Amino acid sequence: MKKPYAIGIDIGGTNTVFGIVDTHGHVVSKSSIQTNQYPTINLFIDDIKNKLDPLIEGVGGISNIEGIGVGAPNGNHYTGNIEHAPNLQWKGIVPLSELMSEKIGVPVVITNDANAAAIGEMTYGATRGMKNFIMITLGTGVGSGIVIDGKLVYGHDGFAGELGHVCVERNGRLCGCGKNGCLEAYTSASGVARTAMEMLKARSDNSLLRNFPIDSITSKDVFDAASKGDALAIEIFEITGKILGETLADFVAFSAPEAIVLFGGLTKAGDFIMKPIVEHMEKNLLKIWQGKIKVLRSNLNEADAAILGASALV
Amino acid sequence: MKKPYAIGIDIGGTNTVFGIVDTHGHVVSKSSIQTNQYPTINLFIDDIKNKLDPLIEGVGGISNIEGIGVGAPNGNHYTGNIEHAPNLQWKGIVPLSELMSEKIGVPVVITNDANAAAIGEMTYGATRGMKNFIMITLGTGVGSGIVIDGKLVYGHDGFAGELGHVCVERNGRLCGCGKNGCLEAYTSASGVARTAMEMLKARSDNSLLRNFPIDSITSKDVFDAASKGDALAIEIFEITGKILGETLADFVAFSAPEAIVLFGGLTKAGDFIMKPIVEHMEKNLLKIWQGKIKVLRSNLNEADAAILGASALV
Numbered sequence: 001m002k003k004p005y006a007i008g009i010d011i012g013g014t015n016t017v018f019g020i021v022d023t024h025g026h027v028v029s030k031s032s033i034q035t036n037q038y039p040t041i042n043l044f045i046d047d048i049k050n051k052l053d054p055l056i057e058g059v060g061g062i063s064n065i066e067g068i069g070v071g072a073p074n075g076n077h078y079t080g081n082i083e084h085a086p087n088l089q090w091k092g093i094v095p096l097s098e099l100m101s102e103k104i105g106v107p108v109v110i111t112n113d114a115n116a117a118a119i120g121e122m123t124y125g126a127t128r129g130m131k132n133f134i135m136i137t138l139g140t141g142v143g144s145g146i147v148i149d150g151k152l153v154y155g156h157d158g159f160a161g162e163l164g165h166v167c168v169e170r171n172g173r174l175c176g177c178g179k180n181g182c183l184e185a186y187t188s189a190s191g192v193a194r195t196a197m198e199m200l201k202a203r204s205d206n207s208l209l210r211n212f213p214i215d216s217i218t219s220k221d222v223f224d225a226a227s228k229g230d231a232l233a234i235e236i237f238e239i240t241g242k243i244l245g246e247t248l249a250d251f252v253a254f255s256a257p258e259a260i261v262l263f264g265g266l267t268k269a270g271d272f273i274m275k276p277i278v279e280h281m282e283k284n285l286l287k288i289w290q291g292k293i294k295v296l297r298s299n300l301n302e303a304d305a306a307i308l309g310a311s312a313l314v
Numbered sequence: 315m316k317k318p319y320a321i322g323i324d325i326g327g328t329n330t331v332f333g334i335v336d337t338h339g340h341v342v343s344k345s346s347i348q349t350n351q352y353p354t355i356n357l358f359i360d361d362i363k364n365k366l367d368p369l370i371e372g373v374g375g376i377s378n379i380e381g382i383g384v385g386a387p388n389g390n391h392y393t394g395n396i397e398h399a400p401n402l403q404w405k406g407i408v409p410l411s412e413l414m415s416e417k418i419g420v421p422v423v424i425t426n427d428a429n430a431a432a433i434g435e436m437t438y439g440a441t442r443g444m445k446n447f448i449m450i451t452l453g454t455g456v457g458s459g460i461v462i463d464g465k466l467v468y469g470h471d472g473f474a475g476e477l478g479h480v481c482v483e484r485n486g487r488l489c490g491c492g493k494n495g496c497l498e499a500y501t502s503a504s505g506v507a508r509t510a511m512e513m514l515k516a517r518s519d520n521s522l523l524r525n526f527p528i529d530s531i532t533s534k535d536v537f538d539a540a541s542k543g544d545a546l547a548i549e550i551f552e553i554t555g556k557i558l559g560e561t562l563a564d565f566v567a568f569s570a571p572e573a574i575v576l577f578g579g580l581t582k583a584g585d586f587i588m589k590p591i592v593e594h595m596e597k598n599l600l601k602i603w604q605g606k607i608k609v610l611r612s613n614l615n616e617a618d619a620a621i622l623g624a625s626a627l628v
Contacts, residue, residue, distance in 0.1 A: 084602075132470040146568070148467055155462070155570025156446040157606070165600050166564040177600055250480040254460070254568050256469025286479050286491055288398070292471070 003066040005059050007052065007106075008311030010113065011035060011072040013087035018048060019304070020055050020065075021311035025124035027304045029055045041090045045103050052104070067107040068100065069313030071116030071306060078158035080110050086176070109313040113137070113306065115152055115161060117263050117298070118145025120309025125300045126261055133259045134251055135298075136163065136244075138266035141176070142184040142191075148255055163251060164188070168243055187244045189265050192219040195236050207232035223269045237269055241276025248277065249284035252293055259294035263305070267297045317380040319373050321366065321420075322625030324427065325349060325386040327401035327454075332362060333618070334369050334379075335625035339438035341618045343369045355404045359417050366418070381421040382414060383627030385430030385620060392472035394424050400490070423627040427451070427620065429466055429475060431577050431612070432459025434623025439614045440575055447573045448565055449612075450477065450558075452580035455490070456498040456505075462569055477565060478502070482557055501558045503579050506533040509550050521546035537583045551583055555590025562591065563598030566607055573608035577619070581611045 005028070009018040012035060019030030031051045038044035056062055074085040080097025082088065097108040111119075118135035127133045127147070135145040142164030146153040153160045164184035165177055172181025173194065185191050196209055196217045208225040209217060209232060225233035248260055260281075266273060278295050285293065300308060319342070323332040326349060333344030345365045352358035370376055388399040394411025396402065415422040425433075432449035441447045445464040451457040456478030460467040467474045478498035479491055486495025487508065499505050510523055510531045522539040523531060523546060539547035562574055574595075580587060592609050599607065614622060 148462060148469070149465070151463070153462055153569055156572040157570055157602075159602055160568065160570035162567040162570075162600055166567050167560065167598060170560070179598065179600070246481065246484070250564075251568070253476040253480050254474065254565070255467055256471055256474035256476075258470040284481060284493065286476055286493070288471075288473055 003064050005064050006066045006311040006314045007056075007068040008116075008307035008309065008313075009048070009068060009070045010116065010306030010310050011070065011075075011082075011088075012113070012306075013073065016044075016048070017307055018052065019307040019311075020059055021308060025308055025312075027307055029058055030304075030307060031055065036089055039089070041094050041096065041099060044090075045100050048100075049103055062105055065106050067109060067314035068104065069116065069310040070096065070100070070108060070110040071113040071310040071313075072096065072110060073113060075110040075112045075115075076158040077109070077111045077115070077152075077154050080108070082110070107314065111152070111154075111313060112143065112145075112161075113309075114143030115145040115154075116309035116313065117143075117300075117305060118147055118152060118261075118309070119312045120300055120305055121261055121263070121298055122147060122150075123312035124308055125305075126296045126298055127259060130258050132255065132257045133261055134163075134255065134257050135261045135263060136248075137264045138187060138189070138244075138262060139264040140189055142188045146255060147257075163247075166247065166250070168247055183244070183247055187240050187247075187266070189219040192222055192236060192240050192266065193217050195239055196222050196233075199232060199236060203232075205232060209233060219266060219269075223272070226269065226272045234272060237272040238276045240266075241273045242280045244273075245277040245280030245282075246284050248281045248295070252281075252285060252289055256289070257293065259296050261296045261298055263298035263300075317378050319378050320380045320625040320628045321370075321382040322430075322621035322623065322627075323362065323382060323384045324430065324620030324624050325384065325389075325396075325402075326427070326620075327387065330358075330362070331621055332366065333621040333625075334373055335622060339622055339626075341621055343372055344618075344621060345369065350403055353403070355408050355410065355413060358404075359410075359414050362414075363417055376419055379420050381423060381628035382418065383430065383624040384410065384414070384422060384424040385427040385624040385627075386410065386424060387427060389424040389426045389429075390472040391423070391425045391429070391466075391468050394422070396424070421628065425466070425468075425627060426457065426459075426475075427623075428457030429459040429468075430623035430627060431457075431614075431619060432461055432466060432575075432623070433626045434614055434619055435575055435577070435612055436461060436464075437626035438622055439619075440610045440612055441573060444572050446569065446571045447575055448477075448569065448571050449575045449577060450562075451578045452501060452503070452558075452576060453578040454503055456496075456502045460569060461571075477561075480561065480564070482561055497557070497561055501554050501561075501580070503533040506536055506550060506554050506580065507531050509553055510536050510547075513546060513550060517546075519546060523547060533580060533583075537586070540583065540586045548586060551586040552590045554580075555587045556594045558587075559591040559594030559596075560598050562595045562609070566595070566599060566603055570603070571607065573610050575610045575612055577612035577614075
């Protein structure tokens with residue numbers, strides 16, 4: 001019989017959040033640590049264990065825990081390792097599953113953060129019951145988790161679903177990955193900020209955004225300005241949504257999903273970004289798919305989504 | 315116990331070829347008819363049956379036939395129908411599996427032609443034993459069949475894998491599908507001919523291709539000229555291969571395949587096209603995949619490949 005609780009751990013570049021989740025998808029208790037204050041992975045795991053132990057006792061002890069699911073940058077489901085994550089200080093290949101499982105005494109399953117979000121969405125969120133969908137996470141970066149026939153796509157090596165790094169403009173903006181013109185360089189939160197900077201420099205029309213130092217504008221500032229009716233800010237979301245919508249049409253041609261689910265900070269821009277996304281996706285779809293592909297916003301509680309997604313791995 | 319033979323039928327816009335295949339992937343007998351001489355689907359199926367009957371007798375009768383696999387344009391695996399195929403004269407939705415199964419008395423499975431090629435390759439060809447690969451067919455059009463975890467991807471509606479219609483140039487060439495800038499408009503046999511036309515018109519350098527009427531140049535003419543060392547013809551393949559290679563890198567980001575297999579007429583151009591494909595795919599891959607993705611040419615006997623692929627459906 002399956003045990004009544006699972007642990008979800010979301011490792012981010014800055015914070016690591018973790019919690020205990022029941023079978024209904026409720027986070028019953030949670031805690032967090034700062035990822036980057038641990039020079040070695042062993043110290044990191046030791047401290048997670050210290051903070052988890054009382055939470056585990058609170059649900060009746062380790063015998064009630066089915067396992068631990070971890071979402072981590074460059075987490076490889078096949079190997080259980082974090083492999084060459086650029087935003088973490090533990091370099092090379094880190095055998096996270098093995099170390100954590102030894103330390104805590106339950107099975108540990110790992111994947112990257114966008115895949116964890118996709119599994120969370122399928123288990124508890126907007127795509128419950130769907131067998132074919134694509135999750136796109138729009139945060140600092142752009143990530144993706146692809147579900148086909150009810151299963152997450154890992155590919156030959158465990159790294160499938162790097163849709164943030166398809167090319168949307170040849171010889172375009174330099175991306176953090178070293179390539180040029182990646183989707184992530186345009187439709188992430190930082191991509192929106194770059195678009196704002198470029199437009200403010202290239203043009204002279206009035207905008208509330210001119211009240212900020214140009215190099216420190218954030219996607220949140222653009223949203224606030226758009227909410228006040230600022231035309232330039234609204235245009236920035238239209239440009240961003242157009243690029244994303246055009247690219248989503250290509251993703252549909254790949255796996256013919258029932259829905260595309262958008263998750264993360266940028267989706268808070270609501271209709272400012274959702275309307276151009278849907279409009280330009282539709283314009284670029286083959287006729288067989290026009291009007292048929294749902295574009296949804298994640299309905300997971302954002303504070304708990306990462307924990308939920310990771311816990312749903314087990 | 316599985317029966318010793320299967321029938322493979324490949325329905326093309328011009329010809330329909332069909333044959334009987336044994337369990338080792340040998341076409342033991344075959345025949346063909348002209349697709350477009352039958353005003354109704356029933357007349358078409360009647361005549362296939364007339365030509366198949368003696369072939370079936372030749373292997374001991376219908377009791378030795380496991381089933382019929384059909385590759386057809388817009389063939390939908392889920393419904394068994396040919397749905398709105400632009401290049402066939404039977405319009406709307408044609409319940410091919412149902413009609414053919416009633417007429418011939420064995421189960422009929424249908425899919426589109428590129429998917430059939432992918433299954434043929436996995437069963438008898440270059441990707442035997444591979445669980446994750448992408449088949450790209452480079453013929454009059456560009457088709458694709460995507461295999462993930464050993465299974466063909468059909469998607470929510472049965473139409474997954476339309477990679478010929480991802481956009482490679484916004485507002486680019488008009489494609490037969492009605493969209494602009496599709497991969498198919500550049501890297502199909504007719505795309506190569508269009509590139510030749512455009513370059514011959516735009517430039518004035520000498521070329522063997524100037525010996526042909528400009529509107530009737532084929533990809534075969536370009537290959538023949540390239541084989542004789544014609545610089546312009548070689549450049550046409552380089553441009554074509556660059557576009558395809560760049561786009562393949564995006565496909566890798568989707569499903570992280572072990573290999574990409576190229577099939578169809580254009581692959582006969584050999585290194586003229588394969589070298590730029592591999593070069594530009596590598597340049598555009600994320601570091602985790604560089605040097606790791608095989609680009610293969612199909613090793614199925616082209617004359618029999620379509621029959622083999624279709625037969626492997628059953």
